[in-house]
Amino acid sequence: xxxxxxxxxxxxxxxxxxxxxxxxxxxxxxxxxxxxxxxxxxxxxxxxxxxxxxxxxxxxxxxxxxxxxxxxxxxxxxxxxxxxxxxxxxxxxxxxxxxxxxxxxxxxxxxxxxxxxxxxxxxxxxxxxxxxxxxxxxxxxxxxxxxxxxxxxxxxxxxxxxxxxxxxxxxxxxxxxxxxxxxxxxxxxxxxxxxxxxxxxxxxxxxxxxxxxxxxxxxxxxxxxxxxxxxxxxxxxxxxxxxxxxxxxxxxxxxxxxxxxxxxxxxxxxxxxxxxxxxxxxxxxxxxxxxxxxxxxxxxxxxxxxxxxxxxxxxxxxxxxxxxxxxxxxxxxxxxxxxxxxxxxxxxxxxxxxxxxxxxxxxxxxxxxxxxxxxxxxxxxx
Ligand SMILES: Cc1ncc(COP(=O)(O)O)c(C=O)c1O
Numbered sequence: 001x002x003x004x005x006x007x008x009x010x011x012x013x014x015x016x017x018x019x020x021x022x023x024x025x026x027x028x029x030x031x032x033x034x035x036x037x038x039x040x041x042x043x044x045x046x047x048x049x050x051x052x053x054x055x056x057x058x059x060x061x062x063x064x065x066x067x068x069x070x071x072x073x074x075x076x077x078x079x080x081x082x083x084x085x086x087x088x089x090x091x092x093x094x095x096x097x098x099x100x101x102x103x104x105x106x107x108x109x110x111x112x113x114x115x116x117x118x119x120x121x122x123x124x125x126x127x128x129x130x131x132x133x134x135x136x137x138x139x140x141x142x143x144x145x146x147x148x149x150x151x152x153x154x155x156x157x158x159x160x161x162x163x164x165x166x167x168x169x170x171x172x173x174x175x176x177x178x179x180x181x182x183x184x185x186x187x188x189x190x191x192x193x194x195x196x197x198x199x200x201x202x203x204x205x206x207x208x209x210x211x212x213x214x215x216x217x218x219x220x221x222x223x224x225x226x227x228x229x230x231x232x233x234x235x236x237x238x239x240x241x242x243x244x245x246x247x248x249x250x251x252x253x254x255x256x257x258x259x260x261x262x263x264x265x266x267x268x269x270x271x272x273x274x275x276x277x278x279x280x281x282x283x284x285x286x287x288x289x290x291x292x293x294x295x296x297x298x299x300x301x302x303x304x305x306x307x308x309x310x311x312x313x314x315x316x317x318x319x320x321x322x323x324x325x326x327x328x329x330x331x332x333x334x335x336x337x338x339x340x341x342x343x344x345x346x347x348x349x350x351x352x353x354x355x356x357x358x359x360x361x362x363x364x365x366x367x368x369x370x371x372x373x374x375x376x377x378x379x380x381x382x
Contacts, residue, residue, distance in 0.1 A: 002330055004332060004359065004371070005332045005334050006308070007309050007338075008334055010203065010360045013262065014262065016262075016265050017206060017258045017261045017265065020258065020261035021258040021261065024253070025253070025257065028043050030043050031250050031251075031253070032250070033231070046257060049260060050263065054198070057263065057266070058187070060214065062217070063216060064216070064219075065243065066213050066215065066247050071176070071199035073211065074212055075099045075103060075197055077213065077223075078195045083222075084110070084111045084113070086112040088111070088143060089116060090116070090141075091117070091118050091166070091171075092116075092145045093120070093145075093147050094346035095340060096145065096176075096340065097147060098340065099339070100147070120155070125300060132162060136168075136169060142171055142172070143174065145176070146162065146174070146176065147176045147179070148177045148179065148180040149307045150179075151309065152299065153298060153310070153311050153347060154307045154311075155299060155305060156306060160190055163193055164192055166192075174193070174195045177196055177197060178202055178203075178211075179203060179307060181198045181199070182263075182266050183307060184275065184307065185275065194215065196215075197213050198212050200262070205265060206263075208255070209254075215242065217242060224246075229247070231244055232244075277361055278361060279303065281308060281363055282308040282310070284368050285310055285368060286300065289310060292376075294316070294379060295312050295313075295375075296312055296314075297310055298349055299343075310356070310358075311354035312357070318352055319335040319352055320335050322378075329377070333355055334356045335354070335356070337351070338353070338354075357371075
């Protein structure tokens with residue numbers, strides 16, 4: 001199998017992730033924060049260490065990590081918890097995932113919200129910061145939600161600059177780093193983000209079932225879920241402390257163990273090295289795809305401001321058709337709308353969608369060479 005669907009989930013995981021998950025779950029698969037015995041304390045230490053490793057990754061030891069089961073849940077915790085009021089201006093990128101769009105759609109049924117897309121210049125395929133400043137002057141931002149990188153075309157948003165602009169209006173900034181955490185080196189001291197969303201199973205190379213958000217200690221979100229926290233159990237109210245207030249129910253300790261191993265793996269290799277290798281592979285992939293005259297890449301002019309996700313369309317074929325043919329040749333890609341319909345409206349590929357190739361650190365030169373042969377064969381014989 002030649003796996004080019006790393007934007008859905010990175011696969012395979014580093015060997016350390018599988019082996020540590022298995023060993024930890026066998027030896028210490030107990031409930032965290034619920035018991036006084038040694039094993040429970042060991043499981044709790046693993047969770048604390050994993051929170052710390054995440055904060056280290058973003059150079060922000062003073063912040064807090066709340067674990068959730070998915071990035072979708074983290075986005076729901078944030079977006080459903082914000083202090084919404086009628087008339088608020090909500091800025092989003094043209095590339096938001098349904099994990100944002102559908103929550104906003106629901107919120108719009110409750111509140112009168114003006115949802116506005118941040119300006120991206122299609123000619124150069126990049127965010128236009130001057131235009132975004134004008135957008136904010138015209139309609140002051142209350143909430144800004146940004147996919148750090150599009151899961152359709154890989155375009156990276158200049159979050160540092162846009163967060164700085166929106167903070168002039170005291171806006172609340174939410175950054176969805178599902179496709180960039182652990183890949184794009186980000187110092188959260190330099191980005192005025194109030195909430196950052198992570199997906200453990202994507203660029204963090206951990207397993208499915210663990211994700212989270214990073215937030216300031218003094219944050220006040222209306223809790224989305226209520227339940228046991230292992231502390232202050234006689235109190236009918238949730239604890240006021242973070243993460244307990246937003247982290248109810250039993251934690252998936254096996255998935256936390258996997259994320260722990262993955263974060264140590266990232267630290268061992270180095271985020272710059274991971275990014276550099278992915279960039280090199282992405283350049284090769286871009287060159288390869290653009291070398292075929294009946295393949296048209298979309299939403300990318302150069303790999304410069306992109307992560308390793310490239311979408312394309314094949315002349316005369318639907319994306320699903322190509323997905324099936326590639327599958328017959330042992331190539332795994334994702335086709336369709338990739339849960340981000342607005343991105344395709346923006347890119348002109350709605351409703352058919354695109355064929356998406358997404359690279360990971362574990363893709364090899366050989367994968368790309370094989371892909372080249374397979375694509376040549378498919379195109380010559382179609
Ligand atoms: C940008 C972005 N945000 C959020 C999500 C949702 O992640 P999950 O399905 O793991 O909850 C994804 C998943 O593809 C994504 O690409």
